[in-house]
Amino acid sequence: MNSIKLPAWTNGLAARGASALAAPVFIIVLLAMMILPLPAFVLDVFFSFNIALSVIVLLTALYTVKPLDFMAFPSILLISTMLRLALNVASTRIVLTEGHTGGAAAGKVVEAFGHFLIGGNFTVGIVVFIILTIINFSVVTKGAGRIAEVGARFALDAMPGKQMAIDADLNAGLIGEADARKRRSEVSQEAEFYGAMDGASKYVKGDAVAGIMITLINVIGGLIVGVVQHDLAIGQAAETYTLLAIGDGLVAQIPSLIISIAAGMVVSRVANEDDISSQVTNQLFARPEVLYITGGIIFALGLIPGMPNLVFLLLGSALCGGGYMIAKRAKDKPQQEAAAAAEAAAGGAPGGAGAPAETEEATWQDVMAVDTLGLEVGYRLIPLVDKNQGGELLKRIKGIRKKFAQEVGFLAPPVHIRDNLELKPSAYRITLKGVEVGTGEAMNGQFLAINPGMASGTLPGQATVDPAFGLPATWIDAGLRDEAQSMGYTVVDAGTVVATHLNHLITTHASELLGRMEIQDLLDHLGKASPKLVEDLVPKVVSLSTLQKVLQNLLQEGVHIRDMRTIIESLSEYATQTQDPGELTAMVRVSLGRAIVQQLFPGMNELSVMTLDNRLERLLMQAMGAGGDGTGIEPGLADTIAQQAANAAQQQEQLGLSPVLLVPAPLRVLLSRFLRRAVPQLKVLSHNEIPETKTIRVTSLVGIPA
Structure with missing residues (x-):
């Protein structure tokens, strides 16, 4: 018996039932x-x-x-x-x-x-x-139609701003992707609703x-x-x-x-x-003073001969009585709330005579995920992160993440912002995976005048230091901004102070922000343009964890990973020889040598660098031979190297040059790891990483006393 196949739309009608x-x-x-x-x-x-x-x-x-x-x-x-x-x-x-x-x-x-x-x-x-x-045509319908027309116009005009606000909240981590889609849909539906109401009023x-x-x-x-x-x-x-x-x-x-x-x-x-x-009800009859005055006026009208005295007197009395009841209720409300709070604090249940309140069983919902990046602010800084109060910090954080992605090469996690009443009113705290990595104070409404080292004179205000770079600074009133700039100070507002500090910490801790999820997103993004390149590398040649370690090593030394094509091609070439992340990192750095030099010496053909004197270089090569990884350096020699390198780096900075130390390839990993904590601003390059087209000029030597 042949079966009859119904159209697809009939299945939808059957599923929705009679309502369809x-x-x-x-x-x-x-x-x-x-x-x-x-x-x-x-x-x-x-x-x-x-x-x-x-x-x-x-x-x-x-x-x-x-x-x-x-x-x-x-x-x-x-x-x-x-x-x-x-x-x-x-x-x-x-x-x-x-x-x-x-x-x-x-x-x-x-x-x-x-x-x-x-x-x-x-x-x-x-x-x-x-x-x-x-009444229907000239008053109600005409008024409703006019309101709908204006509402539709305003809703359409406000759509771009509302969409930007949703994007800012999403980028700042205040909402998730699902909430953002829902809010975008509501914005669109609101405009469509008022437009439809404007048209529907014409039917009436x-x-x-x-x-x-x-x-x-x-x-x-x-x-x-x-x-x-x-x-x-x-x-x-x-x-x-x-x-x-x-x-x-x-x-x-x-x-x-x-x-x-x-x-x-x-x-x-x-x-x-x-x-x-x-x-x-809550707004028209909220203030007892209004009811008292209105009741008094109506009561007075009831005393005038010829008026409907009974009606006016009863209405006036009722209004005054209503005002008294509202005032009494408002007076008793704080006491009732305090009593309820005390009862809750004592563990009592309502009507339970101090019986302990029943506590729900713990579930996995009580395990809260740790935010990768967090910004906590005191209550005086809330206007900086509240778009309704004109706060620009959310937009700046969005710009920070965009700039970081363009320069460093991957998308940093969203920054989750919340207020923290335990902080000082003007303080803020930056956290990485739930751990504080930076803190500072920002005076909302004032400006921070930073002395870059060339400012002349002093300014009245609260002396402090720039939280991002530790430079001496002063919080000044807005009226002193022009004067401070004329004296050579760098003047920024409170929002810029927080944004700069956050940007500095994100860049400094870039290697910790690059997790497995970011690595996979990075590979997926590259795979859209070069799918075969990615497929041939991971996981056939190197594992995802090895690739993550190599990229983290590069970020720890301040090397950007924008050129992922070169990184993957280099790994594909050398990963068959070794799987050690340190050795692979060194080989990748050689391939990225032109980009590394360009990052440190933008637009320069002559590279002004520091180098090791011959005696120190021989000692370190011997230490490498004895300890294998440099652990054979004696503590006294290590302290001397750190001090000499710090002095040389400071001289370079005073000359307006990048503090770069050029060393033989076998010593680069050792000195980079050793000096990273002692002299954070110092970058260590090997001779193999310098392009042949560049000229080297040695400005100072790092050595040890004779």
Whole structure:
């Protein structure tokens, strides 16, 4: 037996159930109402449903916390408008065909609105209908449409700024990728919502105009049908058909007015954590002074002869009593909070007479991951990291990570920022894998005048040191900024101080930031351009851990790893000879020699370097032969080398030259590792790493006393 294969979209309908068919079926019913004649009872059902729907929409709008919680509102506005128009068409048909039989011709609902609500007086009905239409069309709908139009314009104008703020939070580590996608979606949806509301409000305007025209047509058409076809007197026909037309108009205009009020509520509210009812209650009746003054004025009006004294006196007393209750509640609230805090601190449970509170079992959710990079700030520095207060530090941190990636060659982890009340108000702390690696103070609102060594004179202010490089500095007021610059000081604001310190520490600890995850991301990025190069190296030739160690060795010595192609090609060539990370690093450095020299001597053909005198070089070569790795250097000689190298490096810096020590290849690893702690600014190169096109000029010798 052959099987029948249904289209793919039918599976989606089956999965979503009846809700997927509700909208199409409802639209088809609306179209049928306009074409097919309906009995009066069915009209009553639909009129009642229309009123109930409008009330549901209004209450939903009142309890909505933010506009996006009711995203379906523009579509509901269109559907409700089409429902009213369809009912108008269906009721017009039955009014004109059966109106001569009496007021119940179009159903009990229309009759009730025509008789009971307006007292059976068609003149009153016409006036009430016109007033409701004017209120709906000229006040509520026009205002809601204008608010939606302005809201849509502002939402579109604010989209780029909101997107940049989301990117800044993401780069700073304040939010994750999932939160960023969600917030970007909300920003887009908000703009689309206000745009849709602006368009949907036009339907309500058109509905109001159509209501007036349909009512006039029903009156005129009813007169003609009643007089010409049913031989009714003109007065009788006018009264019968006008009451039916006005009842029909009112039964449509009242739900329309309710829907318009709901639209105004949704687009005019300012979103926060409360719904509209809570906002009004908490803000309008929050201050007892307002109720006291208002109650006093109303009470005074109640004492004037001729006024409705009882009503004014009761209302004035109620307002004053409400103010007293609000004031008493505000006074008792701190005491209640203090009592609750004391009870919680004592381990008691509410109503438990000091019974210990039940503690949940520990789970793996209690194990908190350690942030790779963290920035903790005191409460006075919060404005620096709060974009709502004009803080620029988040944008600068984003720039730091971008510059680091471009220069060093890999993307540093996000910086997670949080406040820490345990710090001094103006202090900050930088952590690496949960461990403090730097700390300092930044005076928000002041400027740090740094003396680079050539400044003349002193400045009034708080003396300190630059947290990044340890240079003498002074915190000064903004008014002294120009004077400090004219005296030769480098003047930066508090945010720049923190950003510079963070940038220095990220660069210094680059090797510790390069983990397995970053290595894999680096290989994936390179593999997009040269997939075969990466596949042939890892893991066929070298393991991921060996590659990580080589790259970390390079970063420890300040060598950038942007040229990953050269690094991988070099490893592919030499990894078959050795798997020792130290030896592989030395070979890779030779391949990167031109880049290393360019990094230390940008744009220079003549390299001014320091070197070892012959006697010290021979001693170190002997120590290498005795200890194998340089461990044979005696402590006295080691101290002397460190002191001589520090003095020579300082002389180089005073001459404006890079402190670089040029040594034979066998000694480079030994001296680089040994001097890295003693003279951090000193870089050690081997003769093999200098390109043949460069000229070497020796400016000083590092030796030992005779």
